[in-house]
Amino acid sequence: MKHTDIVEILKSKDLFLGQNITLCGWARTVRSSKGICFIELNDGSSFQGIQLVVDEANCPDYALAQKQGVGAALKATGTVVSSYNNKEVREINVATLEVLGEAPSDYPLQKKRHTLEFLRTIAHLRARTNTFNAMFRIRSTLSAAIHHFFAGRGFVYVHTPILTGSDCEGAGEMFRVTTLDPAMPKRPEISDADFYKDDFFGCKAGLTVSGQLEGETLAMALGKIYTFGPTFRAENSNTARHAAEFWQIEPEIAFAELEDLIELAEAMIKSLISEVLEKCPEEMAFFDKHYENGLVQKLKSIVQQNFVILEYTEAVRILKESKVQFEYPVEWGCDLQTEHERYITEKVYNKPVFVINYPAELKSFYMKQNPDGKTVAATDLLLPGVGEIIGGSQREDNLEKLERRMKELDMKQEDYWWYLDLRRFGTAPHSGFGLGLERLLLYITGIGNIRDVAIFPRTKGNLQF
RNA sequence: UCCAGAAUAGCUCAAUGGUAGAGCAAUCGGCUGUUAACCGAUGGGUUGUAGGUUCGAGCCCUACUUCUGGAGCCA
Numbered sequence: 177m178k179h180t181d182i183v184e185i186l187k188s189k190d191l192f193l194g195q196n197i198t199l200c201g202w203a204r205t206v207r208s209s210k211g212i213c214f215i216e217l218n219d220g221s222s223f224q225g226i227q228l229v230v231d232e233a234n235c236p237d238y239a240l241a242q243k244q245g246v247g248a249a250l251k252a253t254g255t256v257v258s259s260y261n262n263k264e265v266r267e268i269n270v271a272t273l274e275v276l277g278e279a280p281s282d283y284p285l286q287k288k289r290h291t292l293e294f295l296r297t298i299a300h301l302r303a304r305t306n307t308f309n310a311m312f313r314i315r316s317t318l319s320a321a322i323h324h325f326f327a328g329r330g331f332v333y334v335h336t337p338i339l340t341g342s343d344c345e346g347a348g349e350m351f352r353v354t355t356l357d358p359a360m361p362k363r364p365e366i367s368d369a370d371f372y373k374d375d376f377f378g379c380k381a382g383l384t385v386s387g388q389l390e391g392e393t394l395a396m397a398l399g400k401i402y403t404f405g406p407t408f409r410a411e412n413s414n415t416a417r418h419a420a421e422f423w424q425i426e427p428e429i430a431f432a433e434l435e436d437l438i439e440l441a442e443a444m445i446k447s448l449i450s451e452v453l454e455k456c457p458e459e460m461a462f463f464d465k466h467y468e469n470g471l472v473q474k475l476k477s478i479v480q481q482n483f484v485i486l487e488y489t490e491a492v493r494i495l496k497e498s499k500v501q502f503e504y505p506v507e508w509g510c511d512l513q514t515e516h517e518r519y520i521t522e523k524v525y526n527k528p529v530f531v532i533n534y535p536a537e538l539k540s541f542y543m544k545q546n547p548d549g550k551t552v553a554a555t556d557l558l559l560p561g562v563g564e565i566i567g568g569s570q571r572e573d574n575l576e577k578l579e580r581r582m583k584e585l586d587m588k589q590e591d592y593w594w595y596l597d598l599r600r601f602g603t604a605p606h607s608g609f610g611l612g613l614e615r616l617l618l619y620i621t622g623i624g625n626i627r628d629v630a631i632f633p634r635t636k637g638n639l640q641f
Numbered sequence: 642u643c644c645a646g647a648a649u650a651g652c653u654c655a656a657u658g659g660u661a662g663a664g665c666a667a668u669c670g671g672c673u674g675u676u677a678a679c680c681g682a683u684g685g686g687u688u689g690u691a692g693g694u695u696c697g698a699g700c701c702c703u704a705c706u707u708c709u710g711g712a713g714c715c716a
Contacts, residue, residue, distance in 0.1 A: 204677095205676080205677070205678090207674095207675045207676070207677095207678050207679090208672095208675085208678095209672055209673060209674075209675065209678085209679090210671080210672050210673060211672090211673050212673055212674060212675080213675090214674075214675050214676075214678085216676080227675090227676080229674080229675090231673090231674095232673090233673095245666095245667090246666090259674095260674055260675095261674075261675095261676090281651090281666085281667050281668080282651075282667085283651095284651070284652080285652095286651085286652065286665070286666050286667095286677090287665090287666085287677050288652075288653080288665060288666080288677055289652095289653085289677080290652065290653085291652085291653075293708070293709070294652070294653090296708095348714075348715065348716090349714095386716090407716075409714095409715075409716085411714060411715070412642060412714085413642090413713075413714055413715075414642080415711085415712085415713090415714090415715095416709095416710085416711095417715090417716085418714080418715070418716085419716095422716065423716095424716060425716095426716095503712090513712085513713090514711090514712075514713090515712095563715095564715070564716070565716070566716075567715075567716065609716095610715095610716055611716070612715090612716030613716085614716080615716060616716095625709095637707095
């Protein structure tokens with residue numbers, strides 16, 4: 177259909193003024209008086225819509241226009257004019273109006289604020305609201321910004337497999353993938369190997385919980401790589417920041433130690449936020465106004481300040497000396513609880529904090545063992561309000577140390593033979609991290625629940641749409 | 642999975658154990674420039690489900706379901 181995107185008219189000040197054009201879009205609100213009718217039209221090309229003015233004197237379709245409600249799909253032809261009230265604003269004097277698709281009175285969206293909980297029950301329609309229009313626009317801009325950032329630094333974008341036989345130990349529960357008959361379940365006396373030999377892959381298979389191990393193989397050839405794709409975790413977690421399917425960015429860099437990784441992570445967060453602020457000012461203004469007052473200022477200040485780098489041991493000391501009565505007591509060797517992380521990020525620093533060098537017992541087998549014999553070169557980036565957004569580490573590149581650690585954890589080395597080969601042949605220091613796209617989106621938009629930053633969120637017990 | 646809370650009209654919410662209401666939406670009408678337009682009228686309910694206590698339950702009790710907030714796990 178030949179038509180002009182609304183964004184083109186909004187962007188160009190005078191280019192379309194006085195011209196006859198055709199617009200297509202959906203009615204957001206319809207206001208009619210005697211003889212004149214106003215329709216706010218949005219076509220998705222921008223956050224903002226444009227007002228159609230249907231005057232009974234100039235438009236034969238006035239009666240039709242008056243009958244339309246929120247949600248109707250319309251095609252209008254008319255002249256671009258300056259608004260009656262504000263010469264800077266553009267509106268359309270409609271000559272002809274065609275109804276492409278009516279929205280009957282049981283259309284669930286109304287021209288009023290709906291709760292996010294209600295919108296989740298109509299996830300197929302919620303993209304037509306301001307919140308989701310703005311969120312999806314920012315999500316798209318953010319995704320493009322990720323590629324811009326890494327491409328600008330010479331990273332190679334790689335696609336690690338989604339179907340996998342390797343369980344990235346410690347990353348979470350794996351969804352099983354099988355073509356075996358569910359009516360013939362595995363009997364306890366049969367071994368995994370025997371049972372799965374008749375399965376599609378001839379072995380136990382699942383959806384990836386992380387592309388890290390596969391990513392490492394490419395980092396050890398191409399130097400700097402990143403993955404950006406879906407990740408699946410069958411964790412029984414029911415929170416505002418966990419989803420069973422989410423998108424993850426996982427850079428992996430050869431010849432990089434923990435401090436190089438932290439430098440990269442900080443530069444990346446700042447670059448991504450900057451690009452969103454620059455390219456989505458209307459959307460960000462909307463979230464600032466309706467979801468988190470001061471949001472834009474908060475993000476601007478994040479970009480300008482240095483993030484904190486804090487030793488785990490030092491974090492424990494600060495918490496112990498804080499004299500705050502925590503629900504979980506703080507001891508060296510215990511994992512930092514949410515209340516501890518919040519105290520550090522929100523009370524002590526009020527800015528992003530990299531916590532580094534955690535006790536080895538708390539972290540995964542592949543992390544670089546520090547000379548102190550107690551800690552590993554790992555880091556979590558904690559953000560005020562949303563908590564952990566990045567988890568990463570320098571990888572153990574010493575074959576003996578890695579094998580010893582796997583033995584301690586009772587892991588089968590033969591399952592990881594190719595991963596260990598990376599340490600056997602031309603091993604080198606390397607590091608990487610994982611960033612949750614949806615969690616960053618929560619931080620940037622001020623939206624409080626991960627279910628509201630994905631098109632159709634997958635969480636425990638919910639696979640609707 | 643654990644702890645706490647909630648579920649009433651299409652939506653957002655009221656209702657002391659005693660006749661279930663309002664705003665918005667919808668429908669009809671009015672109004673020549675509206676901005677979540679405005680004004681008037683009308684229709685709209687098995688109070689999440691199943692049981693129980695009571696003369697009487699939206700309200701009290703039990704179980705279940707769903708959702709929300711927090712926790713654990715993590716990105």
